[in-house]
Amino acid sequence: MTDSSANTARVSLRTLLWLAIGILVTLFAVSTAFSVYGRLAVRASVDDLSEQLRPAQRAVAELTTSYVNQETGQRGYTLTGDPQFLEPYDAGRRDAAALHTRLDTLLAEDAAAQAALQRTAEAAEMWRTRAAEPQISARRDNASEPDRIQSTTATGKELFDDLRTRLAELSARTDVLVTEQVERVHSAQALANIATVVAFVLAVVTAVTAVYLTRRLLTRPIDRLLADIGAVAGGDYGREIDTDGPREVAIIAGAVDTMRTSLLAKNEQLMAAERARARDDEQGRMAADLHDMTLQRVFGLGLALTSLGVRHPRLSADLDPLIDETDSIVRGLRAVIFDLTGSDAAARSGEAGSLSAAVSEIVDNSAAALGFTPDVCVEGPVDRYSGSESGPELQAALREALSNVARHAQASVCSVRVTAAADGLVLTVSDNGTGIAAGAAHGDGLTNIRRRAERLGGHAVFRDLGPGTAVEWAIPAPEASPQVTDRPPPGDE
Numbered sequence: 105m106t107d108s109s110a111n112t113a114r115v116s117l118r119t120l121l122w123l124a125i126g127i128l129v130t131l132f133a134v135s136t137a138f139s140v141y142g143r144l145a146v147r148a149s150v151d152d153l154s155e156q157l158r159p160a161q162r163a164v165a166e167l168t169t170s171y172v173n174q175e176t177g178q179r180g181y182t183l184t185g186d187p188q189f190l191e192p193y194d195a196g197r198r199d200a201a202a203l204h205t206r207l208d209t210l211l212a213e214d215a216a217a218q219a220a221l222q223r224t225a226e227a228a229e230m231w232r233t234r235a236a237e238p239q240i241s242a243r244r245d246n247a248s249e250p251d252r253i254q255s256t257t258a259t260g261k262e263l264f265d266d267l268r269t270r271l272a273e274l275s276a277r278t279d280v281l282v283t284e285q286v287e288r289v290h291s292a293q294a295l296a297n298i299a300t301v302v303a304f305v306l307a308v309v310t311a312v313t314a315v316y317l318t319r320r321l322l323t324r325p326i327d328r329l330l331a332d333i334g335a336v337a338g339g340d341y342g343r344e345i346d347t348d349g350p351r352e353v354a355i356i357a358g359a360v361d362t363m364r365t366s367l368l369a370k371n372e373q374l375m376a377a378e379r380a381r382a383r384d385d386e387q388g389r390m391a392a393d394l395h396d397m398t399l400q401r402v403f404g405l406g407l408a409l410t411s412l413g414v415r416h417p418r419l420s421a422d423l424d425p426l427i428d429e430t431d432s433i434v435r436g437l438r439a440v441i442f443d444l445t446g447s448d449a450a451a452r453s454g455e456a457g458s459l460s461a462a463v464s465e466i467v468d469n470s471a472a473a474l475g476f477t478p479d480v481c482v483e484g485p486v487d488r489y490s491g492s493e494s495g496p497e498l499q500a501a502l503r504e505a506l507s508n509v510a511r512h513a514q515a516s517v518c519s520v521r522v523t524a525a526a527d528g529l530v531l532t533v534s535d536n537g538t539g540i541a542a543g544a545a546h547g548d549g550l551t552n553i554r555r556r557a558e559r560l561g562g563h564a565v566f567r568d569l570g571p572g573t574a575v576e577w578a579i580p581a582p583e584a585s586p587q588v589t590d591r592p593p594p595g596d597e
Contacts, residue, residue, distance in 0.1 A: 117350040120321060124314060131310050135303030142296025149289040157285050160210040160217075161278045163203050168271045170199040171228060175264050178236045182243050182257065190240070200228065207274075217277045224270040231267050235260025325349025329357050336360070341368050398437060406430035407473035410510045414475060427511065459490040462499050463522055466506065473510040474518060484524035492582045497556045498522070498531050501564075505533040505575045508549045513537025513573060528562070528581050534574040540566060553577060 177193030180186070204225055211217035239260060325348050332345045345361035347354045406427055413423040460482045471477040489495045502520065509518050515537030523530045553575065554564040562579030 115350060117322070117352045120317075120350055124317070128310060128314075131306045132303075135299065135306050138299030139296060139303055142292060142299045145292035146289060146296055149285060149292050153282065153285045153289060156210050156213075157278065157282045160207060161275075161282055163207050163210065164271070164275045164278050167200060167203040167207065167224075168268075168275065170196040170203060171264075171267060171271065172196075174200070174232075174236065178240060178260075179257075182239045185243055193236070193240075197232075211278070211281075214277070214281060217274070217281060220270065220274040220277045224267070224274050227263070227267040227270040231260065231263035235263050321350060322353075325353045329353060329360070332357070333360055336364050336367075341371065402430060402433050402437065404469060404472075406434060406507070407470060407510065410473040410507065411475065414473070414510065414514075431507070458487045459495045459498065460486045460522070462490075462495070463502060463520065466499060466502050467520055470503075470506040470510065474506070474515075476516065476518070478506070478518035478520050481519070481521045483522070486522055486524040486529070489524065489529055489582070494529055494560060494579055494582060497560060497579070498529060498577070501531060501553045501556050501577045502533065504549045504553050505531075505577075508575075509533070509535045509537065509573075513539075515572065526581065529579050531577040532574065533577075534569065534572060536569075536572040539568045539571055539573050550575075 173192040174196035177189045177191065177196065180189035181193065204221070207221050208218070211221060235257075239257065325346070328346045328348070332343060335343045336345070341364055343364075345357045345364060347357040347361070349357070409423050409427045409430060413420045413427065463482060463486075464480060467478050467480050489498070506518070506520075509515055513535045515535035518533065518535040521530075521532040523532075550564075550566055557564040557577050557579055560579040562577070564578075565576045567574045567576070
């Protein structure tokens with residue numbers, strides 16, 4: 105798996121944070137829900153107990169009291185005939201009716217209590233219609249019939265005992281409901297306490313887990329990354345960067361490791377460039393010494409031999425091989441200088457410094473061989489070609505052209521014109537000598553002049569002026585010339 109795919113497969117820091125937040129929120133929500141549920145259950149149970157069951161329990165006791173008051177008032181009126189005893193009876197009836205209505209509402213959710221309440225109402229109605237009301241009517245209608253009163257009294261006692269039994273059942277049922285509700289309150293309270301404890305335990309476990317995962321997944325990778333970065337910043341470029349951790353940390357570590365590798369490569373390049381620069385400086389110094397101390401002297405020797413041949417034609421047969429050998433030595437030395445420095449170093453080695461100065465120096469040096477000093481004309485920004493390959497090539501072409509004039513033309517006048525323009529550089533060397541014979545093949549000198557122009561994207565033209573010869577050597581400006589990677593073969597001058 106590549107580093108990029110491995111980083112993609114890693115969990116991102118944002119995902120880890122959202123996951124941690126999600127877990128914390130979920131645990132908090134669950135624990136809160138349990139706690140709230142427990143509290144609500146306690147509250148609901150307490151509300152049921154305080155608002156329904158306890159009032160129902162008290163209402164049953166009050167209902168029992170109301171029926172006892174009815175029975176007491178009915179029995180007192182039956183025995184004494186005093187109407188005042190009917191007041192508790194009538195009040196008990198009103199209270200019983202109201203309490204039945206209230207209990208019917210309070211006990212509506214419990215079928216057993218409703219059944220007990222229904223049986224109590226039926227027993228009370230039976231006691232009232234079959235015993236209490238007949239006895240009160242009998243006493244009110246005819247107080248002198250004790251036998252009638254005595255017979256209904258026995259029936260009333262049995263019916264009221266049944267009513268007492270039904271009231272006891274209703275009271276027992278309400279007591280059971282109250283007891284059960286109290287147990288529910290206790291259970292709900294215990295559940296709420298458990299939920300609180302569970303929430304606390306979950307919070308502690310979550311905190312411990314969060315601290316552990318944070319140290320393992322975030323803090324430690326970042327600490328290792330900082331240590332590695334510090335070591336690399338201190339110069340330990342060979343230390344690899346640990347890429348463990350979340351995706352963002354791995355990406356940063358990968359970028360730092362790439363930078364470390366790049367620094368290593370750049371350091372190697374700088375060291376290689378420093379070695380190359382030192383070598384180039386030494387080679388440039390050697391080339392400059394070779395050019396200043398040897399090449400110019402050999403070139404001057406060739407011109408002197410040429411001048412000697414012109415003055416003493418009978419020695420030409422002996423001098424021509426020496427002149428050719430001198431030219432060969434010059435070409436060989438120039439090839440050596442080119443190998444040592446290249447075109448830029450050749451320009452730096454001072455092909456006579458500026459190009460215009462170099463042209464003047466070459467013309468002055470040729471005066472001894474020619475027997476006269478050629479005319480020189482420099483036009484335009486010639487010196488802007490001094491630092492390019494064009495300058496050394498023009499100087500070589502000029503030497504070759506002047507050497508040909510001295511050796512073959514037998515001229516008495518020679519002019520040199522160098523013209524620089526925006527589109528290129530032109531060298532023209534003309535003389536009034538014998539010219540170029542019709543059908544004559546070009547020698548090595550003219551061929552070398554043409555090659556130098558063509559290598560820079562230019563051309564060379566040789567015209568017979570009758571009398572005399574004109575050599576026109578032209579090249580385009582460096583920025584307009586095509587890129588040429590080859591260099592002239594050794595000895596092309």
